[in-house]
Amino acid sequence: MSDGLEALAETSTEPLRVGVLGARGRMGIEVCKAVDAADDLELVAMIDQGDWLFNASDAGAEVVVDFTTPDVVMDNLHWCVDQGISVVVGTSGFTEQRLERVRTWLSHKPGVGVVIAPNFGIGAVLMMQFAARAARYFESAEVIEQHHPKKLDAPSGTATHTARLIAQARAEAGLAGMPDATKDEVPGARGADIDGVRVHAVRATGLVAHQEVLFGTTGETLTIRHDSYDRASFMPGVLLAVRSVTRRPGLTIGLDALLD
Ligand SMILES: NC(=O)C1=CN([C@@H]2O[C@H](COP(=O)(O)OP(=O)(O)OC[C@H]3O[C@@H](n4cnc5c(N)ncnc54)[C@H](OP(=O)(O)O)[C@@H]3O)[C@@H](O)[C@H]2O)C=CC1
Numbered sequence: 001m002s003d004g005l006e007a008l009a010e011t012s013t014e015p016l017r018v019g020v021l022g023a024r025g026r027m028g029i030e031v032c033k034a035v036d037a038a039d040d041l042e043l044v045a046m047i048d049q050g051d052w053l054f055n056a057s058d059a060g061a062e063v064v065v066d067f068t069t070p071d072v073v074m075d076n077l078h079w080c081v082d083q084g085i086s087v088v089v090g091t092s093g094f095t096e097q098r099l100e101r102v103r104t105w106l107s108h109k110p111g112v113g114v115v116i117a118p119n120f121g122i123g124a125v126l127m128m129q130f131a132a133r134a135a136r137y138f139e140s141a142e143v144i145e146q147h148h149p150k151k152l153d154a155p156s157g158t159a160t161h162t163a164r165l166i167a168q169a170r171a172e173a174g175l176a177g178m179p180d181a182t183k184d185e186v187p188g189a190r191g192a193d194i195d196g197v198r199v200h201a202v203r204a205t206g207l208v209a210h211q212e213v214l215f216g217t218t219g220e221t222l223t224i225r226h227d228s229y230d231r232a233s234f235m236p237g238v239l240l241a242v243r244s245v246t247r248r249p250g251l252t253i254g255l256d257a258l259l260d
């Protein structure tokens, strides 16, 4: 190999410089450990509540991973895009309006990539795909998510996303509303209504992140269930997104496109 090509090979094997926002949180701690353990990645900034975001740019972060809270994630994301830093977002709370704002920011920074995934667990991604596939065949569909009691938002981002996928598949198949004769309801008893799909949120000590999607039609039901027992389950998906995001300018929603 010529000297020039050797130099190029060395350049291309430089580790990707990664910053983590929410670094002292439950997910942030796991992400820092996973990035630190990966030979092709370098953990250059660990930022949490009260720290200066410029620590990430000063450290030369090429990718920032955000696992913070729904009320601060938009400001973080806007700052990163402005700085030209690609972002992998796991934080929940993304509505269609929020996604549209992110698309607008990105339209002014064509080289920047953002991956926002409601769930980085491979099993959870498959659960959502299977649910979307099953939805057209069943009269009824409800989502039951179960999480640890320290979770700030309900229903979960995964449950909301699943409900939207089910609603979209039902609409495409021309299905009518779901049968439900409830006339007399204690508020909340039938769960939240997300695009016409009922979503129930359970919080209990001992749980991590779990979800069931229950489908029903005449004489049969189908239950699709996923359980994350350990936050390590999210790390292969997070690392896949970190390694891919700089090569995917614009907004990518969900891990599906990266897995394919
Ligand atoms: N997509 C996925 O696969 C997954 C997504 N999640 C989502 O990720 C998010 C984080 O979850 P989890 O780790 O359990 O939550 P934690 O509350 O444990 O962690 C959030 C961390 O962010 C910190 N923080 C708050 N504000 C800022 C800020 N402005 N800048 C930097 N850090 C800040 C918090 O500090 P302090 O505590 O001092 O406020 C805390 O340390 C949630 O939205 C959750 O739903 C979780 C698991 C998987």
Ligand SMILES: O=C(O)C1=N[C@H](C(=O)O)C[C@H](O)C1
Pocket (backbone or CB within 6 Å): 092, 118, 119, 147, 151, 152, 155, 156, 157, 158, 159, 208, 209, 210
């Ligand atoms: O807060 C959590 O723990 C989780 N949050 C995400 C969500 O809201 O869907 C992903 C996973 O369910 C764990």
